Amino acid sequence: MQGVRRYGLLSDGGVRLELTPTTNSPLAIDVSESTEMRIQRLISENPLIIFSRSSCCMCHVMKHLLAAIGVHPTVIELDEDEIGALPSGGRNDNDDGGDGAAPAVFIGGKRVGGWDSLVALHLSGHLVPKLVEVGALRDVVL
Numbered sequence: 001m002q003g004v005r006r007y008g009l010l011s012d013g014g015v016r017l018e019l020t021p022t023t024n025s026p027l028a029i030d031v032s033e034s035t036e037m038r039i040q041r042l043i044s045e046n047p048l049i050i051f052s053r054s055s056c057c058m059c060h061v062m063k064h065l066l067a068a069i070g071v072h073p074t075v076i077e078l079d080e081d082e083i084g085a086l087p088s089g090g091r092n093d094n095d096d097g098g099d100g101a102a103p104a105v106f107i108g109g110k111r112v113g114g115w116d117s118l119v120a121l122h123l124s125g126h127l128v129p130k131l132v133e134v135g136a137l138r139d140v141v142l
Helices: 035-045 057-069 080-085 115-123 127-133
Strands: 005-009 015-019 048-053 074-078 104-107 110-113
Parallel strands (some): 048 074
Antiparallel strands (some): 048 104
């Protein structure tokens, strides 16, 4: 997350953090903030957030699954050198076929894991109630 970044809406309703030369945006990030602190702040400010690599196809699939449920996550693409700053879930998050660090889904400030964990949560029937609980999804009768 080098330089100043801004949020931009993606065509599928997601949000992407992008490099921008302006610092007067209310969404501008303090460049003196460490990568770890920025990530923690973004996790705490967003009820549903996905951290991804720029070329991650699993992130794209995650966004489509969540959009089908009716929620559009904040998606932050991290540079390769920033992936290590993601907090772990306190367990082996290696459910994405890679190093387990990205894509990483956080719901209500807690790491859910990656693609496999998200699908397991959905298939068990716990994803929608969790999204409603944290305010990421509204107008759902459970």
